[in-house]
Amino acid sequence: xxxxxxVTRQLPEExxxxxxxxxxxxxxxxxxxxxxxxxxxxxxxxxxxLYCLLTDQVDKALLERAPRLKxxxxxxxxxxxxxxxxxxxxxxxxxxxxxxxxxxxxxLTFALLMATARRLPExxxxxxxxxxxxxSPMLLTGQDVYGATLGIIGMGRIGEALVKRAxxxxxxxxxxxxxxxxEVEEAxxxxxxxxxxxxxxxxxxxxxxxxxxxxxxxxxxxxxxxMKPTAVLINTARGGIVxxxxxxEALRVGTIWAAGLDVFDREPVAPDHPLLTLPNLVSLPHIxxxxxxxxxxxxxxxxxxxxxxxxxxxPANLVNPSTWGG
Numbered sequence: 001x002x003x004x005x006x007v008t009r010q011l012p013e014e015x016x017x018x019x020x021x022x023x024x025x026x027x028x029x030x031x032x033x034x035x036x037x038x039x040x041x042x043x044x045x046x047x048x049x050l051y052c053l054l055t056d057q058v059d060k061a062l063l064e065r066a067p068r069l070k071x072x073x074x075x076x077x078x079x080x081x082x083x084x085x086x087x088x089x090x091x092x093x094x095x096x097x098x099x100x101x102x103x104x105x106x107x108l109t110f111a112l113l114m115a116t117a118r119r120l121p122e123x124x125x126x127x128x129x130x131x132x133x134x135x136s137p138m139l140l141t142g143q144d145v146y147g148a149t150l151g152i153i154g155m156g157r158i159g160e161a162l163v164k165r166a167x168x169x170x171x172x173x174x175x176x177x178x179x180x181x182x183e184v185e186e187a188x189x190x191x192x193x194x195x196x197x198x199x200x201x202x203x204x205x206x207x208x209x210x211x212x213x214x215x216x217x218x219x220x221x222x223x224x225x226x227m228k229p230t231a232v233l234i235n236t237a238r239g240g241i242v243x244x245x246x247x248x249e250a251l252r253v254g255t256i257w258a259a260g261l262d263v264f265d266r267e268p269v270a271p272d273h274p275l276l277t278l279p280n281l282v283s284l285p286h287i288x289x290x291x292x293x294x295x296x297x298x299x300x301x302x303x304x305x306x307x308x309x310x311x312x313x314x315p316a317n318l319v320n321p322s323t324w325g326g
């Protein structure tokens with residue numbers, strides 16, 4: 001008898017076929033909307049594997065309903081949607097999908113930086129509304145990227161990939177990370193510094209640090225006041241790292257010049273969110289890894305890890321290695 005698994009969203013047919021070949025799989029039928037909580041609570045009671053997305057909250061209450069669960073395969077790099085501590089206590093493996101989305105997310109991060117600096121969404125809307133009457137010397141002027149100073153908060157895979165892109169624009173590079181990385185400094189001519197200096201001298205600040213209780217509200221009113229009035233803040237990590245109330249006020253009064261966000265504290269963000277009323281905010285619906293090729297790689301990797309864990313093989317990316325008894 002094949003082990004039972006539950007998949008919380010419709011996946012590409014070829015990925016679902018891989019799971020069905022090895023497992024007795026049930027899947028939520030919607031491709032766009034998350035599985036309702038009551039359905040997930042019902043479906044998880046007899047499964048050995050759970051294939052989930054970052055939109056699915058796998059908390060203690062849910063895990064208490066899953067006595068047979070062996071693995072939670074999360075189709076994301078971040079896993080703050082999962083109570084990893086509780087899963088570990090119960091001996092449940094948790095996996096994620098780093099690596100395969102590095103370059104695509106770095107592309108999006110630099111694209112968001114460029115779009116925010118040069119006011120591209122605002123300019124496009126200006127044109128579409130018929131507001132463009134003539135060439136004007138200061139019409140929709142933005143900030144230069146070439147030769148500017150870029151401060152990166154969090155120097156993991158995506159941070160390193162972003163550095164490579166910034167080199168093409170001859171940017172001066174600073175970074176802050178929990179652990180200093182001399183090998184990165186030597187390889188990419190980037191300088192390590194503390195948060196205070198990074199915030200005060202950078203023309204662009206990119207947040208790429210993982211979300212945790214320690215990094216929640218890492219960028220708040222105090223930190224925003226340390227930034228230049230011409231500075232741009234970019235966040236493609238997780239929404240809770242930047243305090244949204246403080247960011248709204250900083251953008252409204254001109255404490256900083258603009259911000260670009262691919263992530264919000266509560267997703268999906270409500271259309272009446274105060275930040276969305278500001279012309280100096282460029283906002284995206286969490287599409288950092290959204291290329292066809294990358295999402296296929298992510299979904300396939302999550303499927304492979306689900307199957308490996310269920311059949312007694314160590315998954316490639318095990319978040320809680322103490323659960324591995326092989």
